[in-house]
Amino acid sequence: MKVAVIGGGGREHTLAWKLAQSPSVDKLYAIPGSAAMSEVAQCVDIALSDLDAITDYAQKEGIDMLVVGPEVPLTEGLADLAQSKGLAVFGPNKAAAQMEGSKVFAKNLMKKYHVPTAAYASFTDGDAAKAYIKEQGAPIVVKADGLAAGKGVVVAQTEAEAIEAVNAMMEDHIFGASGGRIVIEECMVGEEASLLAFVDGKTIVPMISAQDHKRIFDNDEGPNTGGMGAYAPAPVVTPEIRKEVEEKILKPVVDGLKQEGITYQGCLYAGLMITADGPKVVEFNCRFGDPETQAVLPLLDGDLAQIMYACAKGTLTADMVHWKDAAACCVIMASAGYPASSHKGDVISGLDAVDKEDVMVFHSGTAKKDDQYVTNGGRVLGVTAVAPDLKSAIEKAYDNVKRIHFDGQQVRSDIGAKGLKHLK
Ligand code: ATP
Numbered sequence: 001m002k003v004a005v006i007g008g009g010g011r012e013h014t015l016a017w018k019l020a021q022s023p024s025v026d027k028l029y030a031i032p033g034s035a036a037m038s039e040v041a042q043c044v045d046i047a048l049s050d051l052d053a054i055t056d057y058a059q060k061e062g063i064d065m066l067v068v069g070p071e072v073p074l075t076e077g078l079a080d081l082a083q084s085k086g087l088a089v090f091g092p093n094k095a096a097a098q099m100e101g102s103k104v105f106a107k108n109l110m111k112k113y114h115v116p117t118a119a120y121a122s123f124t125d126g127d128a129a130k131a132y133i134k135e136q137g138a139p140i141v142v143k144a145d146g147l148a149a150g151k152g153v154v155v156a157q158t159e160a161e162a163i164e165a166v167n168a169m170m171e172d173h174i175f176g177a178s179g180g181r182i183v184i185e186e187c188m189v190g191e192e193a194s195l196l197a198f199v200d201g202k203t204i205v206p207m208i209s210a211q212d213h214k215r216i217f218d219n220d221e222g223p224n225t226g227g228m229g230a231y232a233p234a235p236v237v238t239p240e241i242r243k244e245v246e247e248k249i250l251k252p253v254v255d256g257l258k259q260e261g262i263t264y265q266g267c268l269y270a271g272l273m274i275t276a277d278g279p280k281v282v283e284f285n286c287r288f289g290d291p292e293t294q295a296v297l298p299l300l301d302g303d304l305a306q307i308m309y310a311c312a313k314g315t316l317t318a319d320m321v322h323w324k325d326a327a328a329c330c331v332i333m334a335s336a337g338y339p340a341s342s343h344k345g346d347v348i349s350g351l352d353a354v355d356k357e358d359v360m361v362f363h364s365g366t367a368k369k370d371d372q373y374v375t376n377g378g379r380v381l382g383v384t385a386v387a388p389d390l391k392s393a394i395e396k397a398y399d400n401v402k403r404i405h406f407d408g409q410q411v412r413s414d415i416g417a418k419g420l421k422h423l424k
Contacts, residue, residue, distance in 0.1 A: 003305055004029035004058055005041065006048065006078070006091075007069030010332075010364030010382045011290035015067055015304075016041045017360065018297045022305035029063060035373070036363035048073055055082045064088060065309055068266070071147060071287050075101035079266075089265075090308035092286050096257060096264040100286040103183045104145045110281060113256035115249050117281040118273075120185035126170040132184055133162045139187040144169050146178030150226055155187060190275040191418065192282065193234045194292050195245050197270070198307055200316035201263040204250050205307075208299055208323050209237035210292040211419060216339055218414045225339040226379055229415030231329040231390060232295040235422035236274050245270060245279050253284070265311050294330040294362045294382040299323050329393040329416045330384040331401050335365070335375045336408025342378035345369070346406040353403040358386045359396065361404070375406055390419050 003025050005016045013036055020028050020040040031054055033043030046053045051073060058066060066082050068074055068091030077094035091097075098105040104122045109115075118141070123129035133140055142165040144152035152175050156162035162184070169179030197206040210232040216222040237245070249270055257264050269285035269292075288296075297304070301322040310316040336343040342365065351373060354361055362384060365377020381404065385396035394416040401411055 001025060001064035001305065001309070002027045002029070002062060003065050003067060004031055004063045005033070005037070005067045005069060006031050006054065006073060008032050008034040008037065009069065009290060010362045010379065011288050011293045012069040013037050013362045013364075014293045014297050015069060015288065017362065018300065018304045019067065022303045024303050024309075025305045029061070031057070034363060034366070035368040036366060051076060051078050051081050054078065055085050055087065058082065058087050059085050065090060065305070065312060067091070067308055069287060071097065071100050071285065074286050075147060088309060088312040090312050091266040092264050095262045097286040099253070099264070099268070099284040101147060102145055103143050103283070104181055106284050107183055107185075109253065109256055109260070113252040115252050115281060116278065118185040118188050120183050122181060122183050124181050126166055129166045129170070129182060129184060130163050133159055133166070136184070138162060141185045141187050142166060142169070143183045143185065144175045144179040145181035145183060146175070148175040148178050150224065152178060188273040188275055188280055188282070190273040191236050193237050193272050193274060194289055195237060195242065195250070195270050195272060196288060196292065196296065197250050197268045198311050198316060198321060199254055199264050199266060199268045200311045200314045201265050202254070202258070202314065203316045203318075204246070204254055204268070205316060205318050205321045206242065206246055206250065207296050207321070208233040209242065210234055210289070210296050211236065212289065212292055213412060213415055216410065216412075218412055223339055225334070227289070227291045227332065228334065228412045229329070229331045230291045230295040231327065231393065231416040231419055232292070232299060233327065235390075235419050241274060241279050245272065249279065249281060265314070290364070291330050291332055291382050294384050295328040298328050298360060298384055298386050299326060324386070326386050326388055327390040327393040328384055328386045329390065329397040330362070330382045331397045331411060331415050332364070332379050333381040333383065333401060333404065333406070334379050334410040335377065335406070336410070338378035338410060342375075343408055344374070344376050346375040346408060348373045348375065348380070348404065348406045350404040354383070354400045355396070359400050360384045380406065380409070390416055390423065394420070
């Protein structure tokens with residue numbers, strides 16, 4: 001079949017890399033793709049915001065399936081439009097994508113179907129929100145309802161900080177319409193982990209668990225980023241916790257949506273807090289995580305395109321999905337100034353020196369200039385290593401990171417360390 005990956009970041013590079021290995025894929029496209037993705041796919045320069053042009057192109061080329069990487073086109077209805085033109089899509093429709101696109105929608109659904117998550121209230125009135133903060137006290141979490149590129153959440157340690165966040169979102173409109181409605185929720189305590197699942201509308205097949213590292217500096221210090229590294233599987237998600245997440249979180253959500261008349265197809269990403277009372281939902285995403293994808297997909301044994309097509313067609317079965325008995329660690333190399341800014345045009349050297357086996361370099365933000373890769377974004381590369389166990393995967397990833405260089409590079413030195421603590 002002909003498959004098009006929509007997007008051009010590290011997650012999409014990983015999706016394209018894995019899809020290119022699928023025996024069922026005859027031709028792979030990437031819209032818009034990237035310089036690195038052009039090594040495995042034909043890149044087509046169409047803007048992600050031009051849903052009509054994307055779906056028209058897919059129709060014209062006889063593309064069988066779109067695999068949508070980022071959340072924005074999904075929340076804007078790319079899947080609905082593609083389906084109306086007879087294209088199969090891996091990625092939820094607009095109604096289902098509200099699980100990520102509206103935190104109020106997701107929280108209300110979780111409440112209705114008794115899915116464990118932080119206690120909350122939602123507000124469209126700033127004064128009412130502030131009164132609630134005073135009543136509840138700190139620490140407390142303030143979230144913009146809509147998409148805010150991962151920046152719409154403030155974990156406030158004091159009431160003043162929480163009130164400042166309400167003002168910024170509701171009065172100064174720093175996130176535009178996304179902050180017109182806010183959720184204020186209980187601050188949960190525990191270790192975070194993610195469990196992504198393939199979903200075909202009714203059947204849910206969870207992937208292996210993963211753990212992201214959101215802060216820029218070691219020991220989870222400094223400002224939040226898009227993610228500085230990930231590893232899989234995450235030992236904090238024990239078999240018992242995994243079962244609980246499947247039964248108490250993923251299934252009630254997919255079934256609950258169905259009862260609301262909404263079919264969820266694609267990847268459902270559960271961001272979890274493993275609390276003393278068991279796993280609770282921090283957030284849902286309606287697509288693969290970045291950089292979790294870079295750690296999870298290298299461990300998938302099987303034909304990703306077939307799994308995705310089954311999700312799109314409602315024919316997914318658990319026996320399509322198998323995992324290698326191994327571990328993966330992805331270390332992100334970010335550019336100078338990230339996350340506040342990014343530095344473009346720095347020459348990347350050493351890519352040729354990387355191991356050819358069990359090490360993959362996924363490009364998040366690079367461009368090609370005079371036949372050389374240069375930095376072109378905040379997160380630049382994700383270096384993933386696969387090994388029989390987590391310790392060796394971490395060592396191998398860092399050994400290969402050392403061979404790559406660009407000016408101002410920022411790398412955390414403790415990706416996977418939390419996982420090792422659990423194994424001790
Ligand atoms: P992204 O899209 O980048 O994953 P987001 O903007 O959707 O992020 P969340 O994932 O909901 O935001 O929250 C960001 C981070 O804030 C979480 O990873 C977690 O560390 C923290 N957080 C969110 N909600 C809570 C909560 N209720 N209790 C404690 N920490 C929380």
